[in-house]
Amino acid sequence: MTQSVDHVALLPGYLAAATAVLVLLADLFVARRAVTLVVAVCGAVATAVVAIVFSGARATFCLPEGCSYVVNSRSALFAALFGFLTAGVLLLSAPLLRAGVAPAGEYCFLLACSMTGGVVLASAGDLITLIIALETLTLPLYVLVGMRRQTMESAAAAVTFFVVSVVATAVSLLGAALLYAVTSRLHLSSLGPALTGDVSLAGGDPVRALDLPLTSAGIALLVLGLAFKVAAVPFHAWAPPTYDGAPLPVAAYLSTASKLGGVMALLAVVTVALPPAVTGPVLAALAVLTMTVGNLVALRQIRMTRLLAWSSVAQAGYILAPLGALALSPGRTGEAFDTAITAAVSYTVFFVVLELGAFAAVVALREPTADGGRLDSYRGAARRTRWVGAALALALIGLAGLPPGLAGLFAKVAVVRSLLTGSSGWLAVIVALNAVIGLAYYVRVAALLYAPDPLNRPTRAIPWPAAGVLAAATAFAIAVGFAPQLVLNWATG
Incomplete structure (x- = not known):
């Protein structure tokens, strides 16, 4: 059967892949660091803009069972976010x-390749496309994490990330293979009905697919494999040492774009393919463990990058919480279902923007070759570099969900509202309690920025790339905080 190809739907993916090729050509023929960087940034921004412009409902690579590539407003939002995140990290x-510290050509090429995987992942319509796109997003990061030359921490972080990620991929593939063995379906749109329908076994009467142990094992393995990607507890141990050992801009990409990819994959399989009645309790348990462990361990951190890493673990729990409430809306319809998906998507967007702003401030406060350093080294930073310190404090307050961090405040309210709408009041209470725990370390670090500096260190100039990313991330976070309906309209797809 022949398939028609909608090249307009594929245009953001084409641009992302072309960016990687152009970066290689620029590095080969021009061999100037600035030119290579500009080509990569322009390509990433062009990818994001095209994703927004062509955000109408489209699909390609279609069969009667479903389509392998599906574009809608939500996928366009994620693709655009990937493009802008990549551009921001390149500037950082x-x-x-x-x-x-790293060769410009190889560095920009690997980031562009990772962006290509993220853009394709946003529109993945079958399990093969989803897993391949997720690995395309992840594979370049193994090398990027190890690019702090001559440091044992960087090499150890790269090996840790590689081993854990390979195991997670193997688990996800095994789960997908088991589901295919039961249903003979790969497309997400047809996998859901097949799982809730009957299958014929050799020499026996038809039975419901969900009643088979093989189906339960496949669903569990697929969900748990993707949980590795978002650093959900108990699959989180790789995140803090990897973030701390990677170069700071790479750590920023890991904590934003990489986590965004894992959330997109989970959203795709949970909201379209897998039965919410089965995945809901699992995701609710993961959410409670993730936010609680992340916040409690973050209280004891003395290094900035590790604190942000454990903070991102806790934030993943808040993202998973609305998905855990989907068990009460098994028909994938109704106000509870729509509110839960909207809350998860909007919280992801706000978290990514605020996290990038926090890392941009850390990059601006540190030397180019340095790591995140100890929290003590940030004492009085807002007195030495007023605007950077204020931006870092705003990002931390936003992650805590306090005003004037309006984006973070709206995101947490949206999550709690979705849980109350879905009659998951007990989970809403746990989210609220964890938000209070999170205040302890967010506010502590924000206060440390304005504490008197006993060393009386001089004022330090802000590197222009970090200043630009700080300004853009802060402006966007404030803007969407005042106009949350803009994100809601995109999040609902």
Whole structure:
């Protein structure tokens, strides 16, 4: 059977892949660091803009069972977010590349390849496309994490990330293979009905697919394999050492774009393919464990990057919480279902923007070749570099869900509202309690920025790339905080 190809639907993916090729050509023929970086940034921004412009409902690579590539407003939002995140991380990387820590051509090429995987993942309509796109997003990061030359921490972080990610991929593939063995379906739109219908076994009467142990094992393995990608407890141990050992801009990409990819994959399989009545309790348990462990361990951190890493673990719990409430809306319809999906998507968007702003401030406060450093080294930072310190404090307050961090405040309210709408009041109470625990370390670090500096260190200039990313991330976070309906309209797809 022949398939028609909608090249307009594929245009963001084409641009992302073309960016990687152009970066290689620019590095080969021009061999100037600035030119390579500009080509990569322009390609990433163009990918994001095209994803927004062509955000109408489209599909390609279609069969009677379903389509392998589906574009809608939600996938366009995620693709655009990937493009802008990549552009921001590239700008943050300018001081790192100027210091010769990593070769510009290879660095920009790997980030562009990872962005291509993220853009394709946003529109994945079958399990094969989803898993391949997720691995395309992840594979370049193994190398990027190890690019702090001559440091044992960077090499150890790269090996840890590689081993854990390979195991997670194997688990996800095994789960997908088991589901295919039961249903003979790969497309997400047809997998759901097949799982809730009957299957014929050799020499026996038809039975419901969900009643088979093989089906339960496949669903569990697929969900748990994807839980590795979002660093959900108890599959989180790789995140803090990997973030701390990676170059700071790469850690920023890991905590934003990489987590965004895992959330997109979970959303795709949970909201379209897998039965919410089965996945809901599992995701609710993961959410409670993730937010509680993340917040409690973050209280004891003395290094900035590890604190942000454990903070991102806790934030993943808040994202998973609305998905855990989907068990009460098994028909994938109704106000509870729509509110839960909207809350998960909007919280992801706000978290990614605020997290990027926090890392941009850390990059601006540190030397290009340095790691995140100890929290004590940030004492009085807002007195030495007023605007950077204020931006970091705003990002931390936003992650805590306090005003004036309006984006974070709206995101947490949206999550709690979705849980109350879905009659998951007990989970809403746990989210609220964990938000209070999170205040302890967010506010502590924000206060440390304004504490008197006993060393009287001089004022430090802000690197222009970090200043630009800080300004953009802060402006966007404030803007969407005042106009949350803009994100809601995109999140509902």
